[in-house]
Amino acid sequence: MKLLEEKIFKALMLISAFVIIAVVGYILFTIVSKGIGSLTWDMISKGPGGGFYLGKEGGVLNAIVGSFYLVIGAVIIALFLSIPVTMYINFYLTKTSFFAKTVRFSFDILFGIPSIVYGAFGFAVMIYFGLKASLFGGIVVVGMLITPIIMRSLDEVARFIPRDLIEAPLSLGATKYEMIKILLRQLMPGITTAVLLAIGRGIGDAATVLFTAGYTDNIPTSLSHPTATLPLAIFFQLGSPIEEVQNRAYASALILTIIILILSLSARYFSRKLSKNKV
Amino acid sequence: METVNLDQVETILENSIIDIMTHSDIINPHIRVEGLNLNIGENHILKDVNLSIPSKKITCIIGPSGCGKTTLLRSFNRMHDDSPNVKITGKIFVDDENIYDEKAQVISIRKKMGLLAQRPCPLPMSIYDNITYGPRIHGAWQRRKLYATAKHYLSEVGLWDEVKDRLKASPGHLSIGQQQRLCLARGLAVEPEIILGDEATSALDPISTRKIEELFVTLKKDYTIVLVTHTLSQAKRIADYIAFMYMGKLIEFGTTDQIFNHPQKQLTKDYISGYFS
Numbered sequence: 328m329k330l331l332e333e334k335i336f337k338a339l340m341l342i343s344a345f346v347i348i349a350v351v352g353y354i355l356f357t358i359v360s361k362g363i364g365s366l367t368w369d370m371i372s373k374g375p376g377g378g379f380y381l382g383k384e385g386g387v388l389n390a391i392v393g394s395f396y397l398v399i400g401a402v403i404i405a406l407f408l409s410i411p412v413t414m415y416i417n418f419y420l421t422k423t424s425f426f427a428k429t430v431r432f433s434f435d436i437l438f439g440i441p442s443i444v445y446g447a448f449g450f451a452v453m454i455y456f457g458l459k460a461s462l463f464g465g466i467v468v469v470g471m472l473i474t475p476i477i478m479r480s481l482d483e484v485a486r487f488i489p490r491d492l493i494e495a496p497l498s499l500g501a502t503k504y505e506m507i508k509i510l511l512r513q514l515m516p517g518i519t520t521a522v523l524l525a526i527g528r529g530i531g532d533a534a535t536v537l538f539t540a541g542y543t544d545n546i547p548t549s550l551s552h553p554t555a556t557l558p559l560a561i562f563f564q565l566g567s568p569i570e571e572v573q574n575r576a577y578a579s580a581l582i583l584t585i586i587i588l589i590l591s592l593s594a595r596y597f598s599r600k601l602s603k604n605k606v
Numbered sequence: 607m608e609t610v611n612l613d614q615v616e617t618i619l620e621n622s623i624i625d626i627m628t629h630s631d632i633i634n635p636h637i638r639v640e641g642l643n644l645n646i647g648e649n650h651i652l653k654d655v656n657l658s659i660p661s662k663k664i665t666c667i668i669g670p671s672g673c674g675k676t677t678l679l680r681s682f683n684r685m686h687d688d689s690p691n692v693k694i695t696g697k698i699f700v701d702d703e704n705i706y707d708e709k710a711q712v713i714s715i716r717k718k719m720g721l722l723a724q725r726p727c728p729l730p731m732s733i734y735d736n737i738t739y740g741p742r743i744h745g746a747w748q749r750r751k752l753y754a755t756a757k758h759y760l761s762e763v764g765l766w767d768e769v770k771d772r773l774k775a776s777p778g779h780l781s782i783g784q785q786q787r788l789c790l791a792r793g794l795a796v797e798p799e800i801i802l803g804d805e806a807t808s809a810l811d812p813i814s815t816r817k818i819e820e821l822f823v824t825l826k827k828d829y830t831i832v833l834v835t836h837t838l839s840q841a842k843r844i845a846d847y848i849a850f851m852y853m854g855k856l857i858e859f860g861t862t863d864q865i866f867n868h869p870q871k872q873l874t875k876d877y878i879s880g881y882f883s
Contacts, residue, residue: 421690491727498721499740500713512730
């Protein structure tokens, strides 16, 4: 009887593992098989030409560059907020601090808010101030979306900093700020992973940028210009009745997937390199 | 003639010996603990501890697990400052300065003491940067001076020849014993007067332990050394003075010879003979 139980649960675990792999495989297969035919050099090196949305020449360079601008800006904003907050609640406040609990709770709430709500909120604020959809608006709203993500992963790794490592610099007469500089080295792989997760989420999110960043065929040259993004490029192309354009949507999805893949591989590489001196 | 029974003789003897001990301490105490009480939440961890740590000697604090010996050691360099719910009353004088005084500067207090933790904890940076970290945060920046510092203290712990070709490498590749010596050197580079060791050899193999012990014995000519240990044999080997603690109280303090060969209290006697541990 006990043996049977063991076997059933082992089988269940295996099945779950295979389901995950199968889903990933099927998604990749769909994107690749539909998109690979339309994935030309033009797709990634040119912006949309005159009749691009009718199936004529051009590419989605505007959306690729736009997405990068957006997510880089958002990550900078998010890091400027989340690193000080996590350091403060983990290393300045005690575990039982009410304020730290409040901060964690607020971030948990922010973490759970759907991205369309951030988009709508951003849109409302922009209307209130009479702003048009722009790269800056998109950066701020995507920043709001990913700050809780970065902050939560940072909080997780910061909690597992060994006590000895906190005390070693302190016992040498370091101030807390000097201690935190040491801890940040130790946290570097964690920060890299957090940023990667956040980029993955931010670069692929359509709802936040729909109202706030707008869409354009040009590459933005100023923060006040609207910008195209890959998720919206996919969305608009997929909505076209022309098959050629629909296939390009899959090609764009393929580009987005490859970008995220490259990001995660390089992040792994860097986190290994950075953790060279980790204890 | 007055008759005195045996018990009274013992009490008188005990008192006179303790008097002698306290007296001999006062000649040159480096750390003086006066009426120290420490509470963590509801738990009374240290109970009215009075102790004088002699200068430039090795003092071992011994006692069973949970007796408060580590807590006492950590209160010497105010490591409890950041722990929640810790309440400390009483005074600890280091060089006649009460470190729990409101005006006391925690950084200068910690700079006076090198703390050697139970497990070596190199900072996440190269061997060279580990050694020079202390001097750098205290304002040293000249490369030649820093290099000389690194060489001096690495030599002092006998690590220079072992690591001189890989100063830029991560300390993670060193053996655990080497790492502990690196941590000791890192602490010494801040030029402290006191070395605190919190079971500093308990994670090490016997050979590394021996090396660290030998280091302590050589270092005591320049430093006051306070070690927490749960190895009686270690205390016997290297200690000049021994403080025995039990249930948060300091039971007995004396020279190694007194504690091991002529313990005054029954508890000490029982602990020394391995009756409980």
